[in-house]
Amino acid sequence: MLRLGFAGRIYPVNPSYDQVLGMRAYPTVDDLEGPIDLAVVITPPSTVATIVERCARKGIRAVIVSTEGFAEAGKAGAKLQQQLLNTARHAGVRLIGPNTLGIVNTSNGLITNPYPMGYKRIRKGNIAYSSQSGVIGAHAQPMEDRSYHVGKTCDFGNKCDVDEADWLDYLMDDPGTRVIAMHMEAIKDGRRFMDRLRRTAARKPVFIFKTGRSEQGARASASHTGSLAQSPQICNDAFKQAGAIPVNTWQEFWEMPKVFESQPLPQGNRIAIVTLTGGVGVAATDVAVESGLAMAQFSDATMEILSGLSPNLTKNPIDVGPTMVLTDNPLAVYDTALTAVLSDPNVDCAAIILFAGSAPPVGTTVSMLARLKQRISKPMAVWMYGPRMHFRDKLSRQLEAFGLPAYLEMETAIRALGIAARYAKVKSELGREASRGSPTITTRRKAENRSKSPAS
């Protein structure tokens, strides 16, 4: 936290040391002074409940329990976890965990993950990622190399108390969160979660990567988090009905949200694909169609501009490569074609496929795209291919600094645009439904009463 520039005060509690990293250490929680917002507990399982009680006495109402050895470790652990939960409920304390790497907030440098690596240089953004597993952290994911734009993360671990429904309650009004991506194995209170999901999805896109979909996966989940994952039928279809976006791979989980973080929602599903090689254009067209996008038919005005450059350029996908090779000023051709296409009222979004072959030309293209992005407010996604991953990653990060999401795979770029178009439609439908009113609110009241009851 010190290295991430956390501005708040930190109170180390440790009976064996007077000082920790130059800060005064307190022997017990009882010795702490001043208002404290959050406690992070990493002590042996049997001590945690007592510490939570002490926290409550000191007015600390939020506790993260990183300690392992609870429900995931067998029957004795499950009993300890129930005791811990009872203590917390009785004391009016909310708990994240146990068995969690905790939370990260890149905007204020709050990080309770004990693995420090990777957090300092991740790109800050407005995406909230959460997980039921340690793989969520910057220690495990190439957040810097891949530029995932992290705002907040939460690892729920065994989630004996705080769960994804609480997380959504918080995020739906959080101005620092534009997109939500949740990995989850088990759903604790299905009705409450689906209610929160529906209301959040009406305002912000929510991606869900549900694992434990298979019976065997659900059993594996039970053995490491102590809770049983749900059977497939209440998973992806239900999420979709609630307006959320199910994804099926880690890559989609991490990369898809970017399109919503930096891009406006598309007004429709008509895509233009601008490529430098025909073969990729064909493959991209397949993916677009399979993602529910329609290949845009250019307007007469656009066709006139394009055919002025070359008769080969009037098709969508537009393969600008061959024309660029034959001209003295390839970038002017590219700029004119791309501007015409993106300004076309028949085009709702664009996939831009670049070739990161050698440094200077593609660098100039990146600047050109940055200027274009300033003038035209339509969702775009970029895929860059080429022989050097490092160079591709570097250019991708430049593009993202200019507000253009760049993807590792062509398929992810196009599918992200397809998801954006579908979500834009879903959002307006959910908005209309919500404005009609009552059922949502009734469900909310019930759910809130339940969550307040210590018996639940």
Add this chain to the structure above:
Amino acid sequence: MLRLGFAGRIYPVNPSYDQVLGMRAYPTVDDLEGPIDLAVVITPPSTVATIVERCARKGIRAVIVSTEGFAEAGKAGAKLQQQLLNTARHAGVRLIGPNTLGIVNTSNGLITNPYPMGYKRIRKGNIAYSSQSGVIGAHAQPMEDRSYHVGKTCDFGNKCDVDEADWLDYLMDDPGTRVIAMHMEAIKDGRRFMDRLRRTAARKPVFIFKTGRSEQGARASASHTGSLAQSPQICNDAFKQAGAIPVNTWQEFWEMPKVFESQPLPQGNRIAIVTLTGGVGVAATDVAVESGLAMAQFSDATMEILSGLSPNLTKNPIDVGPTMVLTDNPLAVYDTALTAVLSDPNVDCAAIILFAGSAPPVGTTVSMLARLKQRISKPMAVWMYGPRMHFRDKLSRQLEAFGLPAYLEMETAIRALGIAARYAKVKSELGREASRGSPTITTRRKAENRSKSPAS
């Protein structure tokens, strides 16, 4: 070619120069001496047919036409292409192209791709990649960074003569090719291709990435190669029936074949998943089940060894992480568990999920896996996660040098094993069918007669 160490003789032909890169240049093909195997033509479209005639007179029976401006460029180009084909057929010359980046053979340094970058350092292997598009080359794909194990590549371009059926004819008996991966848009002679595909797939795995699956994609294909791609119904299902393996993304196209290049075929579909974190184990289990794999039930002997290490280790997926954290010798635990699992007669293949967190431990794990691979001949696939892509890539290359395929995504690693299990089954069925005999041979004769006819 000089830089790749091509051992054969090269004869530059150019009317304007006496010397090219220190080699004597000849003004025309007519001036060439000695037996020549292959000509690469990169002259203007209108000159190509004449040059092919001259090649034939010099006894050159194989020509690669890189020149663009044929069928992909409109009606005039299509006419030129037909003339070129007639000339070649009449002269008894076989043509690759036009509009092609040509071929690469990493084993002898033969490379006709005019973009030199990327070829020198790619990992040589036994995979034959082909494409109908320029993206096949090392100039466009991160062949070095991703370690694709390239043996031969062929870009068919407009494929007016030599096509994928000829390619399969050659590769099915080529000892340097263990796996075949083909990107294709249009199929020229469906019956002939399917016949060759069936016969090749009975001997070697053939991956097919068919683009132009959608109507719009097929139209886009027509506009850059001059040939119309087929409608979806004759695509992936037909390939599967023939024993081939359809893939749907570039990543699968490039990465899936690796499992067949270095691994034995599995004897069945029972997988063991060895992970260091529970969450990834759950996700991997879902993918395994969805890929047609069954979670292996360990034998009593294995269970005894595993429960001796920790009662938590008797499940599949095996999450070794928590046990390793609690022991003084984590690698010994890992080694014992992994050896027991892989030696188990109930296990047909294994997915190994590693965490590339910090240098020394995972480096030691890599050496340990290398020793294990020497002792146990079962197919394995590795996925390494962690915060630094560069470090992941480096360790992945080390693993691959030891004969263990390492994948960029967990899902690809598991699906590759699923494909291996399915192919092993398909292969034995196709083998039985082929040994019953006649229909295949009849089809072959017919197809060969047709391909010899200049009118076809």
